Amino acid sequence: MRMRNPLRSEAEAYRLLWVVVGGAIVIVVCALIYKWLGVAAAVVWFAGFIWWLTHDPLPGVSKDPPKPVVSGTPAGKHRILVIAPPGTDAVSVPDGAEVLVVVPALASKLEAATGAVDDRRADAEETAAALGAKLGARAEVGADNAALAAEDALRVFGADEVLVAGDDGMVDEIRERVAIPVSRA
């Protein structure tokens, strides 16, 4: 079911607050006039609230899950997922392969816990743009953990192998999470 998520963004949450304030005022006033009128107002308000949640979702709030990427590569060619940490200058990939570059927005535990990931995402975006231009490939920013970023990417990009431009630890971490060949770029 397509639903409005009332806590999807700060603006939506703020709107929810005033919807609740309005509902509370109506219910309280009705209840102070006559107890069962308050109950009726509460029932009507909840029905209206459910209707509000299920109708007219904001653009982008309840999109369908992303569709798998359909490859334009002729059969027999390789598809490679490249996991490159932020700051990676260059990656060597075989000629003729279809490549997806994912740059995980690696963040420390403290940064992740405090939500201070904006700078990490900006670094990752910069690296992704540079690598994408160099390789002539699609490049994206991934999760704040390399293995999770690889796992997410493989859900929509059916790669034949994963090349990792990080250290051995990152390679081992990804190898433990995915079932296709993983090697260092």
Added chain:
Amino acid sequence: MSAAAHAEAHDHHEHHGPPAPHYSSRIKPEVLGMYLFIASEIMLFGSFFTAYFFVRIVNGTPWPTPPYHLPVFVAAINTAILMTSSATMHWATVSIKKGNVWGMRAGLVLTFLMGLSFLISQIFEYLRAGFNTSDGAFPTIFFTLTGLHGCHVFVGLTILLFMTIRAFRGHFSAEHHHGVEIGGIYWHFVDVMWIVVFATVYIL
């Protein structure tokens, strides 16, 4: 692309690479996270509201039980403070989206101060209530419901403190303000819960 070309392309890509992912059982992570959060909060507050309605409706206990009184006026002032703090929180978010860093900083500081005022006021309300948790079902429900909300306010203030420090250290910009957005969502959610608590516990 013509129908023939499309069919040819389809034939070319059949059975190439691993099977396509199966989405029928997969919910988008952010949606699932929000569902779990809302569900956990509904269960948490719901359990306390169940106790509240049980005491008031099933047991028929007068609310507040004589000779106790609830400081409705002070709570109303507190409600106004909390609603205003939501407005300043929204102002902070709107400001940073427009690149107005000082607007965001002012909004966050005001929100934090108003949240702190709410919490301090609630502590004084507890001290002057004239009853304690051991005085029966009514005080127990009153303290647990308002105390649970107070805990949420405390968590919100901690988040706001982090946000404010980061705001003054220049971590947020018009392009990157995820931290303000997330903290704002939590703060508004806490205020929504207060409206429900205030209406049921103090007014009705």
